[in-house]
Amino acid sequence: MHEIVRKEFSKYYSGLGAEDFQVPDMPHREFAFLQFGGEVMIRHMKFLDPASLKEYIVENTPAHIYHSSAYYETPEATDMNEKGWLGADLVFDVDSDHIRTECKERHDRWRCTECGMEGAGFPPESCPRCGMKKIDTRTWICEDCLEAAKKEVIKIIDEYLVPDFGVSYSDFEVYFSGHRGYHIHVRSQTFRMLSGDGRREIADYVRGIGLDIKLHGFREVKNELLVGPDMKDGGWRGRVARAIYEFVNRASLEDLKKAVSPAVAKSLFENKDKFLKNIESDPPYWGGLKGYTLESIEKIASASIKDLICNIDERVTIDSKRLIRCPNSLHGKSGLRTLRVDYSSIDDFDPLKEAVAFRHGSIRIYVKEAPRVRIGDEELGPLKDKTLEVPLALGLYLICRGAAEPR
Amino acid sequence: MSLMLTKEDLAKYPFLKQSAAYIESMQLNLGDLAAEEYSGILSKALMRIRDSIDRKIRPVDLSDPESEIISYPLSLALVYGSKSNWLLNRFASIEAKRVEEELRKEPGDRILEIAKFGFSWEIERVDLKLEYEELPFSIPLQSYLEAATNFNDAHWKLINRYVKGGSVFLNSGSLARLISEGFKSKIIRRASEREMHNFRIPDTLAPHMDEILRYAQENMQFDEELPQGLVSDARPPCIVAIMEDVKAGKSLSHMARFALTTFMVNVGESVDEVLKLFGNVADFDEGKARYQIEHIAGMIGSRTKYKPPKCDVLRSFGLCVGMDQFCKKAKHPLNYYRTKLKILGGSGGQTGARDRKKGV
Ligand code: SF4
Ligand SMILES: [Zn+2]
Ligand SMILES: [Zn+2]
Numbered sequence: 001m002h003e004i005v006r007k008e009f010s011k012y013y014s015g016l017g018a019e020d021f022q023v024p025d026m027p028h029r030e031f032a033f034l035q036f037g038g039e040v041m042i043r044h045m046k047f048l049d050p051a052s053l054k055e056y057i058v059e060n061t062p063a064h065i066y067h068s069s070a071y072y073e074t075p076e077a078t079d080m081n082e083k084g085w086l087g088a089d090l091v092f093d094v095d096s097d098h099i100r101t102e103c104k105e106r107h108d109r110w111r112c113t114e115c116g117m118e119g120a121g122f123p124p125e126s127c128p129r130c131g132m133k134k135i136d137t138r139t140w141i142c143e144d145c146l147e148a149a150k151k152e153v154i155k156i157i158d159e160y161l162v163p164d165f166g167v168s169y170s171d172f173e174v175y176f177s178g179h180r181g182y183h184i185h186v187r188s189q190t191f192r193m194l195s196g197d198g199r200r201e202i203a204d205y206v207r208g209i210g211l212d213i214k215l216h217g218f219r220e221v222k223n224e225l226l227v228g229p230d231m232k233d234g235g236w237r238g239r240v241a242r243a244i245y246e247f248v249n250r251a252s253l254e255d256l257k258k259a260v261s262p263a264v265a266k267s268l269f270e271n272k273d274k275f276l277k278n279i280e281s282d283p284p285y286w287g288g289l290k291g292y293t294l295e296s297i298e299k300i301a302s303a304s305i306k307d308l309i310c311n312i313d314e315r316v317t318i319d320s321k322r323l324i325r326c327p328n329s330l331h332g333k334s335g336l337r338t339l340r341v342d343y344s345s346i347d348d349f350d351p352l353k354e355a356v357a358f359r360h361g362s363i364r365i366y367v368k369e370a371p372r373v374r375i376g377d378e379e380l381g382p383l384k385d386k387t388l389e390v391p392l393a394l395g396l397y398l399i400c401r402g403a404a405e406p407r
Numbered sequence: 408m409s410l411m412l413t414k415e416d417l418a419k420y421p422f423l424k425q426s427a428a429y430i431e432s433m434q435l436n437l438g439d440l441a442a443e444e445y446s447g448i449l450s451k452a453l454m455r456i457r458d459s460i461d462r463k464i465r466p467v468d469l470s471d472p473e474s475e476i477i478s479y480p481l482s483l484a485l486v487y488g489s490k491s492n493w494l495l496n497r498f499a500s501i502e503a504k505r506v507e508e509e510l511r512k513e514p515g516d517r518i519l520e521i522a523k524f525g526f527s528w529e530i531e532r533v534d535l536k537l538e539y540e541e542l543p544f545s546i547p548l549q550s551y552l553e554a555a556t557n558f559n560d561a562h563w564k565l566i567n568r569y570v571k572g573g574s575v576f577l578n579s580g581s582l583a584r585l586i587s588e589g590f591k592s593k594i595i596r597r598a599s600e601r602e603m604h605n606f607r608i609p610d611t612l613a614p615h616m617d618e619i620l621r622y623a624q625e626n627m628q629f630d631e632e633l634p635q636g637l638v639s640d641a642r643p644p645c646i647v648a649i650m651e652d653v654k655a656g657k658s659l660s661h662m663a664r665f666a667l668t669t670f671m672v673n674v675g676e677s678v679d680e681v682l683k684l685f686g687n688v689a690d691f692d693e694g695k696a697r698y699q700i701e702h703i704a705g706m707i708g709s710r711t712k713y714k715p716p717k718c719d720v721l722r723s724f725g726l727c728v729g730m731d732q733f734c735k736k737a738k739h740p741l742n743y744y745r746t747k748l749k750i751l752g753g754s755g756g757q758t759g760a761r762d763r764k765k766g767v
Binding site for chain 1: 537538539540547548549552553555556557561562564565566567568569570571572573574576652655656657658662719720722723724
């Protein structure tokens with residue numbers, strides 16, 4: 001990595017106050033660092049207070065700085081079994097790379113390393129030409145992907161954490177990760193001691209994995225006589241009911257045909273009002289249409305919940321010993337800050353502006369290739385093979401992304 | 408305390424705080440229990456263990472609750488002293504099953520009290536009425552997950568439960584099951600505590616210990632061993648899919664790699680065979696891979712042989728691809744493999760038809 005990046009990182013860290021390095025319950029956390037150009041993580045570090053962490057960081061200027069989601073008795077022990085696990089925050093990681101947004105057509109490319117086939121957009125599972133799965137990707141982020149990630153964060157919190165899991169608004173923190181997405185750290189005691197298995201259940205819950213609507217009250221009492229939950233019910237029980245209601249309410253005939261057989265779709269579409277009235281009634285009634293069975297409901301349900309399930313990197317949630325980025329540290333692949341987001345005003349949060357760490361100065365760079373990029377208020381590209389002078393933050397961003405070199 | 412616990416209750420539910428207190432009040436010494444005057448208790452304890460080996464659920468003998476109460480810690484001591492994980496698991500599950508059967512006969516309020524005195528679960532009476540269903544109890548989310556993650560059935564998955572405001576709502580049957588599972592975990596967890604590592608059975612009880620171990624040994628052999636070497640046709644869909652990814656040169660996620668390796672090692676493939684599998688993968692580093700596989704096979708490091716993750720886990724990681732007739736019943740890929748092997752063997756008479764040569 002280029003010396004200039006290291007120098008600017010170092011300047012940034014020196015300029016921070018000790019309190020900016022604060023992490024809750026520091027003495028029980030493990031800290032880890034990745035140096036510029038380094039491949040091996042420096043791990044098992046312990047810091048008693050923010051000042052000593054700052055001192056270390058200013059002295060060593062790492063490219064990436066992490067702390068453990070876990071609390072340990074002896075965080076500095078090198079053997080994981082000797083650390084003495086005392087619990088861990090529950091973490092959700094939302095990464096825009098995993099969300100299928102339309103903007104990816106504009107800024108992402110993939111290439112099969114086997115046969116050389118190339119394409120734009122979200123990478124395919126396997127190469128459409130040779131069928132191999134050796135796909136290389138070159139991905140970027142833009143406002144749209146980050147906005148999609150933000151929507152996921154809001155969904156996780158407002159749809160699941162608060163109503164279902166009883167988490168209060170003071171029990172979690174939201175961070176912009178400094179690059180592709182957001183992290184939610186839930187610190188309440190409820191989750192602290194959960195095992196990996198317990199965390200997996202939480203992850204599956206918000207991802208809609210393993211949902212069986214027959215276990216939520218949907219039942220065929222007699223042929224075509226269908227009973228089911230009330231939209232006011234809690235948990236997934238009410239959620240499925242509301243989702244189906246909303247879906248059918250908005251669905252075109254075409255939408256319904258994608259979910260169920262044409263005949264059922266037609267009868268559902270023509271009797272929409274009555275169908276919805278029945279669901280609203282007390283007790284709700286879920287049947288009454290010819291050919292409309294429990295199986296039809298199951299199909300409609302899985303089509304309806306698509307927007308309700310959360311796109312998270314489940315590995316992070318399941319892991320009770322994960323390393324996560326320190327607040328206010330810089331992301332070595334973007335030069336942006338890992339920044340705490342005030343949840344009450346998350347709608348207005350613009351990560352590409354507020355997470356900018358280098359607000360002054362400019363830099364001359366040679367850009368190999370880049371799509372349109374915005375950092376702060378500066379926009380650039382798409383461009384290729386060009387040398388130009390740009391604001392420092394934008395220049396460092398492109399250099400960190402590996403798309404440009406200082407000149 | 409709104410409930411009077413009788414001696415019979417203490418005998419039925421050995422995990423109650425009051426049961427432990429009662430035993431303590433007797434000031435018995437483990438070594439003394441081999442004496443003639445306690446022979447009734449000793450034989451009860453031995454029977455408890457033998458029952459668990461035989462998977463026999465015997466109702467509590469309420470004609471003599473006192474010796475029933477004391478026989479529990481004695482049998483537990485013998486099981487811990489045996490240092491046999493196999494015996495520990497058997498004992499814990501049969502004891503738990505017995506408790507569950509007793510609990511199912513109790514009215515709701517009693518189940519609630521028993522849960523409170525047995526564990527520090529903050530269970531509440533809520534009487535939630537849904538359409539065609541009533542959920543009288545609520546339990547905090549974390550307590551639910553503590554016990555319920557040991558179950559594999561779909562209806563225990565959190566997503567299929569009524570979850571609201573940090574609580575899980577249950578009917579009394581489910582609560583009884585949770586309590587018995589909590590009891591089971593308690594027995595098993597205790598065994599891995601530090602003080603238990605140095606625990607030795609007093610000499611006076613040693614002959615009985617030997618007898619138990621012999622009996623356990625005989626029965627353990629019935630727990631089937633898998634044939635050596637992979638039988639391709641019996642592979643579960645998830646493993647087939649991972650192998651196809653490998654063939655296509657995809658770099659595997661950590662979980663996929665772990666699942667495949669553990670699976671192969673557990674069906675009796677050698678480290679070399681497993682290594683060959685990975686030869687085609689883009690980011691392959693033989694030295695590192697060999698180390699990992701040997702570690703998984705229990706040849707180095709902690710020396711425990713790792714098992715593949717259960718279906719539930721594979722499902723969360725997006726690695727479960729199949730829902731064929733065997734998958735519907737399987738909770739574990741090895742389970743799937745075992746069942747299918749039997750069926751393959753039964754119809755075609757080709758059990759053990761190994762195809763190492765065909766590779767993947
Ligand atoms: S159900 Fe189990 S065995 Fe079948 S594919 Fe899924 S994970 Fe594999
Ligand atoms: Zn190709
Ligand atoms: Zn985008």
